[in-house]
Amino acid sequence: MHEICEKDDVREFSRIYQPCIYSVVFVLGIVGNTLVLATYIYYRRIQSMTDVFLLNLALSDLFLLMTFPFIAINSVHGWIFGTAMCKLLQGMYTINFYSGFLFLTCISIDRYIMIVRATSARKLRLKAAYYSKIISVAVWIFSILLTIPQYVYSNSILREGVYLCRMIFPEDVTKTVKGLTNFAQVILGFVIPFLLMVFCYSIITKTLLVARNFGKHKALKVIIALVVVFLVFQLPYSVVMFLETTDFLWSRQMSCTESKQRDYAIIITSSLAFTRCCLNPVLYAFVGVKFRREVLLMMKSAGCRARSETLKHLEGHRTSKRYSSSTNMDTSSFTL
Numbered sequence: 001m002h003e004i005c006e007k008d009d010v011r012e013f014s015r016i017y018q019p020c021i022y023s024v025v026f027v028l029g030i031v032g033n034t035l036v037l038a039t040y041i042y043y044r045r046i047q048s049m050t051d052v053f054l055l056n057l058a059l060s061d062l063f064l065l066m067t068f069p070f071i072a073i074n075s076v077h078g079w080i081f082g083t084a085m086c087k088l089l090q091g092m093y094t095i096n097f098y099s100g101f102l103f104l105t106c107i108s109i110d111r112y113i114m115i116v117r118a119t120s121a122r123k124l125r126l127k128a129a130y131y132s133k134i135i136s137v138a139v140w141i142f143s144i145l146l147t148i149p150q151y152v153y154s155n156s157i158l159r160e161g162v163y164l165c166r167m168i169f170p171e172d173v174t175k176t177v178k179g180l181t182n183f184a185q186v187i188l189g190f191v192i193p194f195l196l197m198v199f200c201y202s203i204i205t206k207t208l209l210v211a212r213n214f215g216k217h218k219a220l221k222v223i224i225a226l227v228v229v230f231l232v233f234q235l236p237y238s239v240v241m242f243l244e245t246t247d248f249l250w251s252r253q254m255s256c257t258e259s260k261q262r263d264y265a266i267i268i269t270s271s272l273a274f275t276r277c278c279l280n281p282v283l284y285a286f287v288g289v290k291f292r293r294e295v296l297l298m299m300k301s302a303g304c305r306a307r308s309e310t311l312k313h314l315e316g317h318r319t320s321k322r323y324s325s326s327t328n329m330d331t332s333s334f335t336l
Helices: 008-042 049-065 068-077 082-116 118-146 148-153 171-211 214-249 256-287 289-327 329-334
Strands: 154-159 162-167
Touching: 008 049, 008 068, 008 256, 008 289, 049 082, 049 118, 049 256, 068 082, 082 118, 082 148, 082 154, 082 162, 082 171, 082 214, 118 148, 148 154, 148 162, 171 214, 214 256
Parallel strands: none
Antiparallel strands: 154 162
16 A cells, blocks of 8 residues: 655745745846847857857757746746646757757867867868858757657646646556656766767867967866856756656655655756756856956946936936027926
8 A cells, every 4th residue: 555645845845945046047047148149249250160059058048047937936836827838848948958968069079179170170160150050950950859759748737736737648658758758868968968078078188288278278168167067067957867767667666755855856956957057157257258358348338328328318408408498488487
């Protein structure tokens, strides 16, 4: 006989924890990633494949951030947005999950070619913009294709008086489809990109140490920091997903305490994985000297425009007052 596992404490923790975390990440992430896009639009020329991939990475993060208000509301009130929105938001998360790792992998490979295979890189430089656009489109299409199970099986269901947004599989394909879906997230979205990143950056590090070119070290700081943060913040969630999938496939029965611990782990590690969306711009600001300079220029130009508009407004106000006083001296008695 199965024991009844009450999870009111888990739900209460989620109601408090998730809205707080997602609200902070949403605000910081929107501001930070918008600054990244603005610097590319107004100040920085897209000169390399890495620029294109970093731009797409910022877009990917923004798409994910758009789902955060819905997740925060869901943690408090349950899923009140219906099945169509459930499918859409589940899909948006999964697309970002895959595309984020894939774009970081593309950045790693591009840096490998530019530094380790410099001769080949010179030949490709003229067509770099064309190739980067083709690769970016391919990444987005591949990520969308991997998201098909989320669009097909995600539904809004009623559980214990509360609607939840979950992937609901038919009974005859439950284990196979769910197992493949979860393993695809872990293997295609983490293991393979991680191995490629380790390979590329280990060879790059060896090449830089031999060349003793410290200027290239500075250029790599932002990229390496982005990859490390992505791995550190995504790894715990990938491990939890892997363990949950193996338990499911092996039909492992868990005690109530173990089930609660798994739920806490999913809540905390998933929010940790989301947090990286606001950390990428922070890394730009602290590590990337060029980005920091461009943000300061943008703020100065915005301040100059604001002062210019204010001076014009004041000058116009003075002119109108002089005109008013010279044409009709009595109008001042009717103003407050």
